Structures are given as C-alpha cells and as structure tokens.
Amino acid sequence: MNTEIEHWDKKWGEMNERNMRKVIESRGYSVVKYVYPPGTYFPDHEHAFDKMDTVLKGKFKIEALGKRFVLKAGDMLYVPAGLIHNAEVLGDEDVVSLDASKVD
Numbered sequence: 001m002n003t004e005i006e007h008w009d010k011k012w013g014e015m016n017e018r019n020m021r022k023v024i025e026s027r028g029y030s031v032v033k034y035v036y037p038p039g040t041y042f043p044d045h046e047h048a049f050d051k052m053d054t055v056l057k058g059k060f061k062i063e064a065l066g067k068r069f070v071l072k073a074g075d076m077l078y079v080p081a082g083l084i085h086n087a088e089v090l091g092d093e094d095v096v097s098l099d100a101s102k103v104d
Helices: 017-026
Strands: 030-036 041-045 050-057 059-064 067-071 076-079 085-090 095-102
Touching: 017 030, 017 050, 017 095, 050 059, 050 067, 059 076, 059 095, 067 076
Parallel strands: none
Antiparallel strands: 030 095, 041 085, 050 076, 050 095, 059 067, 059 085
16 A cells, blocks of 8 residues: 655646646546635544545645655645544644545
8 A cells, every 4th residue: 555645746737726636536536625724633534435635735634554644735645445544734724625535
C-alpha cells in the first residue's frame, strides 16, 4: 500500500481548483468541495471505499499507519478503503479540500 503525500506536479498546469479536480476525476474519483474551519477534527474512522484527500488551501493533518501526514496547498493523499485514520485542520486558516471518493 503506497500511502504517501503526492505533491502538485507543474505538468498538470497551474494549481487551482479546476485543474486539481480534473486530475482527480481523471483517476476515476467523484469530487466534492468542502471548507473546514480551524478546530475541525475527525476522530478515528474508516471508509468502505478508496478516497483521496486533497488540499487547495490551508493545512490538514491526517494520521494513519503510525504516521503523521501534513497536507498543504496542492497536496493529495490516497486513503484506501478500510484504513483507520483521523484528520484535523492545523492553524488558524480554513482548509479548502476536494474530497475524492471512488465507489465502484
């Protein structure tokens, strides 16, 4: 299982919502935009489907596999089905996220 942060690649063009959505959807994911205010915390949970957490703005911490992943603008993290993880907004800035789900 390769769960590592994937950083924005300039070959995809300028890092913005339209281009990030295009990259994620090209991988077969459905995308929903969310804005999480400072203090938002999601306790340990899992999903029945593969997900990709992405950040357009702010800092978003995800803990899984005994690791701490801090996503910043342009970062994406693959979260496979069944992986127990938690997440939290870091700092005083909203996190703007494209939440991607792959449901067969």
